Amino acid sequence: MSCGFDLDHYAELLDAAVAGGYRWARFDHEPGTGDLFLRHDVDLSLDAALRMARLERDRGARATYFLMTESVFYNLASHEGTDAVAELRDLGHAVGFHAVHPRFARDDRFDPVMAWHNPDPEYVFEPVDGVVNVMQSPWFTKGRYRSDSNAHWREGCPHDELRAGAFEWLQLLVHPEIWVYPGATMGETMRAMLDAKRDEWLQRLADDRIDLS
Numbered sequence: 049m050s051c052g053f054d055l056d057h058y059a060e061l062l063d064a065a066v067a068g069g070y071r072w073a074r075f076d077h078e079p080g081t082g083d084l085f086l087r088h089d090v091d092l093s094l095d096a097a098l099r100m101a102r103l104e105r106d107r108g109a110r111a112t113y114f115l116m117t118e119s120v121f122y123n124l125a126s127h128e129g130t131d132a133v134a135e136l137r138d139l140g141h142a143v144g145f146h147a148v149h150p151r152f153a154r155d156d157r158f159d160p161v162m163a164w165h166n167p168d169p170e171y172v173f174e175p176v177d178g179v180v181n182v183m184q185s186p187w188f189t190k191g192r193y194r195s196d197s198n199a200h201w202r203e204g205c206p207h208d209e210l211r212a213g214a215f216e217w218l219q220l221l222v223h224p225e226i227w228v229y230p231g232a233t234m235g236e237t238m239r240a241m242l243d244a245k246r247d248e249w250l251q252r253l254a255d256d257r258i259d260l261s
């Protein structure tokens with residue numbers, strides 16, 4: 049099995065988690081044996097999030113999608129944004145708030161769970177009033193956390209350990225853009241995403257009655 053960052057291997061990761069006996073857990077209870085907290089920080093593309101969410105639904109997986117309200121890359125207040133939130137919920141996923149420090153104004157689009165975007169060490173693990181911060185104890189525990197940030201598993205791709213049930217429980221952070229768009233490096237993947245966004249933007253212009261002739 050090759051550990052590429054693509055949707056084929058992502059499906060293998062999900063299947064490995066099922067084979068290892070894990071349960072799809074939401075951040076609405078403290079971690080227990082067998083919990084798999086599947087977390088997606090949506091930094092760059094709602095389209096990538098939706099494609100990953102549909103694949104998960106098809107394989108019976110449940111995740112929590114953390115969405116931004118002040119991204120420069122997508123607009124959650126647009127009709128595409130509100131449609132994306134509705135579809136994520138229809139697919140059975142939870143929706144949390146991906147906040148930019150120090151601003152924190154959660155609204156009723158989100159479940160009471162949050163994750164900071166690009167956090168600094170001074171506040172990343174601190175509790176936040178009224179919600180679960182996914183990086184506060186006990187949801188963040190050393191040895192029970194894996195992240196694919198910048199297309200790099202610092203502690204290795206977890207598929208073997210998931211299949212073997214080697215984690216008592218796990219928080220698994222996966223960024224959809226890295227897996228949905230092709231590329232052997234983060235730079236290639238980002239360029240592939242920009243090519244896809246160009247097509248999306250041409251369609252938006254047409255939808256906005258711009259003459260593209």
Ligand SMILES: [Zn+2]
Pocket residue numbers: 050051052057205206207208
């Ligand atoms: Zn792997």
Ligand SMILES: [Zn+2]
Pocket residue numbers: 089090091146164165166
């Ligand atoms: Zn982020």
